[in-house]
Structures are given as C-alpha cells and as structure tokens.
Amino acid sequence: MWRRCLLAGMFAWLAAMAPASAFVAYVSNEKGNTVSVIDSDSWTVTKTIKVGQRPRGIEFSRDGKFVWVAVGDDDTIQVIDTKTQEIVDTLPSGPDPELFTQDAAGKTMYVANENDNTVTVIDLATRARVGDIQVGVEPEGMAVSPDGKILINTSETTNMAHFIDTATRKIVANVLVDSRPRFAAFKRDGSELWVSSEIGGTVSIIDPVKHEVTGKINFEIPGLRSEAIQPVGIGMTRDGKTAFVALGPANRVAVVDGATHKVIKYLLVGQRVWHMDFTPDEKYLLVTNGVSNDVSVIDVAAQKVIKTIQVGELPWGITIAPQ
C-alpha cells in the first residue's frame, strides 16, 4: 500500500515535471510592432518585446541563442538574444525584408527583399551581406533543400518558384505556379517541394529534380466562396506523412495526407490564418491568426484545436525554439 502510494506520488511528480520539455514560441505582430513570447507550459504570453516597424518573418537560429525578426519598414533584420529577450544587433538585409531562411548548418541566411526583386545572402558568423541574387517581381517564399544544394525563392507577381544553386548563387530553373506564391516547403526526404499560391488558391507539388509541377492540391469548403480560400503557410511533419496548410481568410487550416495529397479535414482556427510552426516534439502546431489577434494551438496527433492564445496586433509569423 505504502509502496503503491509512493509509486503513484512519483508518477504524479514525474507528470508535473514533464513540462521540463516546455517550449518557447516567438510570434511577430505585424501591426503591433512587437514580438510575443509564448510558453507552452501554460500556453500564455510571458513577455512582449518591442521591435522595429512591421515585423513579419521570424526564425530561431539553429543553436537557439537568437531569434531573427525581419522588420520590413526599417529595412533590416533585428537580432533578439533569447536569454535576455532583448534586441542586441541587426543584420544588413536589404530593403523591405519579409521572409528569410537559413541553411542546415546555420551559417548562411537568405532574405527575400520585396522592394527590389532580390534575394540577399548574409553570412551569419560575420553578420555581413555577402551577395545578392536577382529574382522575379516581389520575392517572398524561401526554402533550402534538405541537401543544402538548392535555395527556393517564390516571386509573388512573377508567379514562379526560382531554383537557385547555393554554391554558384545562379538560378538553375524556374517553375511557374498559380498566382501569388507565398510559401515554399520541402519534404524532409527532399522528394517534393510544396508551394502555396495565395490568390490562385492552390498548393503546387513540384518534383525538385525534374523541375515540374506534378500535382496540385485544391481546397473546397462547403458554404465558402472559392476566392476566400487563400493558402499561405505550410507545415509538414518530419516523416512527411501529414501536412498542414493555412488558408488565410477561410479561417481554417487544412490537414493534408502527405502521400496522397488529399485533404483529410479542415480545422477551424482564428481569422486570417497565416504562418505556423511545430513544437520540436511535433506534438503541437501553433498557427498565427492575423485578424483575430491570436494563436491557435493544434494537437497534431488528434488533429484538433485545443487552445487559443491572445497575442499582439496582427500576428504574422511564428518560430519555436529548437531543442
């Protein structure tokens, strides 16, 4: 009996300790000019950091020491020290940076500069700009292939995914997709590249070797006009089996079978859902809802929204600390 009691007590204690795996998420609030810090233990905002004007693209450094946030109207990327949660430096991004990505080693950053049709290359060790690549009109989505050899940039008015050789920094292929491509994501095994088209209303599946669109995901929600379905953010599980696509003003996240590309279900979230990130254990997916000023927490296995967290004005991007 005593033994059982102790055991039960120990389990309770262990359960309470489980949030030792608590995660920290950083959310950029485009209109509020702030970054909200969310603790996954309590699912509450623990701090609001004042940043520059129009924060959008946001990402953790690979070592977890810094969070970078693109502040477009200040033409720079700010560096937040995650220990002190204060801005400690800036990166020379070029004008109006929006989205950016980094290579697997965390050595090089690639930034989409909407205003001058370029992708800027930044060396993260020296925090110096080391090159520019000319791309199409209004560059936005950015992704690096799992093998690190190819950088993808999507251009919103040119409507292409540009394939850039990371060694030579030259464009090697251009693939036409539907209107206003916003986001690009590779499957972890490198077999597929997914590109969302906000105005076209589709996600294109691209063969990264042949540089061809091999399939398209369409979304249909009963009672909703098709113009309201505007895919933006994409999140794929590491095993490539399940993908989540944020559908903007449709206020839903589509759950897509990674193998068949069929939509399994639609999850109702907040208004104008935009970008997303997984917790490192892939138990949860957090999505930003711009118009309702909140973040929805999705239980990945159950495919259910379990929580809504109020953040700042017009939440845009989100990044969760690596472990």
Added chain:
Amino acid sequence: MLRWLIGTIAFGMIASRALAADPVEIHIGYLGHAGVKSTLSLVEQPADNDGLAGARLALEDNNTTGKFLNQHFVLDEVRLKDGDDVAKAASDLAGRDDYIITDLPADALLKVADTLRDRGTLLLNAGAIDDRLREQDCRANVIHVAPTRTMLADALAQYLIWKQWKRWLLVVGSHDPDKLYADALRRAATRFGAKIVQERTFEDTGGARRTDSGVTLIQRQMPVFTQQAPAYDVLVAADESQVFADYLPYRTWDPRPVAGSAGLVPTSWDAAHDQWGAIQIQNRFAKLNMRHMTALDMQAWTAARMIGEATSRTNSGDPKKVVPFIKSPGFSVAAFKGTRLTLRDWNWQLRQPILLSDGRMVVSVSPQEGFLHQVSELDTLGVDRPETKCKLQ
C-alpha cells in the same frame, strides 16, 4: 572519333544557338488622349502620363518575369491630339501590336473596336467606365479592365447601407456623364434599399476652377445651395465633370457627410491603399514615376499584366493562344485587391473589389460583408448576368 568530334561540334552549335535565341517579342499598344482635364482640387490634377505610367510599370514587371521565359514585352505609345483620326491611329497600331490598351471616350472606343473587328486585335479598355460599352454596345474584341459606373455606385451604396445611412440627398451636375452617374446611383439605391429623399441639380454656369479669392464665394454659395433639404443622412454627389462636388464637404447647411464624386469616393485604386501587398506596387510605381499611382494607372497596369500573365501561362507569343486563354474560365489576375480578378464571360468585364477612399485613407473595400451572391460576391457590384443587355459578337 572524327564522327564523335563532328557530333560534339554540331551539338555545341545547336546548343549555343538555342541559348542565344532571340526572345519572343510581345508588342502592346497604348492608345490614349494627350492632355488632361482640369480638376477642382489641385492635388487631384492628373499627370500628363496618367494611365500610361501604369502600363509602363506593368511592362517592367512583365519583362522581369519574361527574362526567365525568354519573352520580351514592348510598349507602343500613341497619344491623340484633338482632331486626330482615332480609327487610323488604331489601324496603324494594330499593324504592329496584337493587343491595344485604350484610354478613350465611349464613342471613340466603339469606332476603334469596329475598325479592328476583323483583325483579331484584342482591345483592353482601361479608361471608359460607361455601362453601355458592356451592355447594348458591347463588343467581342473588347475586354473592360476599368470598372463601370454601376459597379462604383453599388460599391458605395453597399457601404452606406452597412453604415445605416439610408436617406440620401442626391445632387447631380448638369453634364451628361454626371447624369449617367446619377442613373447608376439611383439604381444602386433601389437595389440595396436606400431612399433618395430629394434630388437637386447643380447647373454648370461656367467659370474658372482656379481663382484667387474663390473660397469666400464658395463658402457662401454651398450652404445656401444645400439648405431646406428634407431630413437626410448623407449627401451623394454625381459630378464627374468636376464642377461642384469637391466644394461640398464641410459646407453643407446640415452637418452631413458627403459621398460619390467627393468625400467618400468609390474607386478602383487609391494612392493610400496598402493592404494585400499593395505597398509593394505603390513603392515600385513611385520609384519609376516619382508620383502617386492613380486609378487610371492601376487600370492600365492591370490590362498590361493580364497580357503578361496569359503570355507566361501559355508560354506563347501567339495571340491565337493567348487571347482564348484570357477568355477561358481558368484565367485570373492578381492585382493587390485581396482576391483574384476574373472576367465576366457575358460581356468581358473584369470583376474587382472597389475601394472607398476619402482622399487620405482607404475607408473600406466593397463588396461589403453580407451582400451575398450565388456565383461570386464581386457580382453584387454592377449589372449582373440576368440583367445584361449584352450580346457578344
């Protein structure tokens, strides 16, 4: 060995020729009038390149995309002076261009459409808002990028209804375009449930728009003109001719807002519009032209982008492929309005949201929430399929 060598050389030659192949050239004509009309407000005075500047930006955008597809776009600009023969100018342009963007009055546009009827030239109307061009006078070779008066009036009416400003005092100018706009506003009032409590006509008795002490006179004139009106919520002015409407805000006898041709104005574009990525095109436009982007600039930009979009999607410079694609159900164009713009297949009018601007800010964007439609909510703006008088031929 020798064979292999020859083969290699031959392949090398073919490859280098293929690489150096001249880009496919796509010529787009722009046919408009030189000179601009005078406006009441000095800040509203259009630039000499109004419209054309938008087409030029679209050509830059098309060419940025075109360099990845080996396509090159050229703009062929013709500005007509008073007395120039519009039909001849159009025929000359059609000799070089498969597509012509027009900024012409309705009658001139019809003359051009009928002159080029058998040549296969596609006309893109960027300037004329007349409903009759999409109704009884519609033409199969004309695509309308400019919104219509009824679309503009409906966009305004939906907002005024949403705002519960349902009693309108309608003031109409004495020129024909003013009367056409008033027709559209009356139709909108009936459709959406507003009541026109009274109509007044503002006679244009002539007079200069620029004077040194005009403001004193106007301050006396406008309250008197608007006094003794039945109870109303909003004054709606139809004054396309720029004679009086801009004098009304803050000068009405009763303290009431003004809408229509002044105050809250429905428009396809505004220099203050920054949503849905629009800030990017506003910045690009300002960089290229050193001024703000107007509605006419945007309409011309959209027209030229439609050609660019269809040319890249069909990967062809052949209008026999491009034009049917533009007219196919799958065609759409993105123009910073938060939704894709598509064509009404019964009269080739471009569906588009309409901005409501007060001259400094975008106040709202129509269609308003709650105005529903079985096909597209954008079809709650303007003359819809069941009412159309257009028979395309």
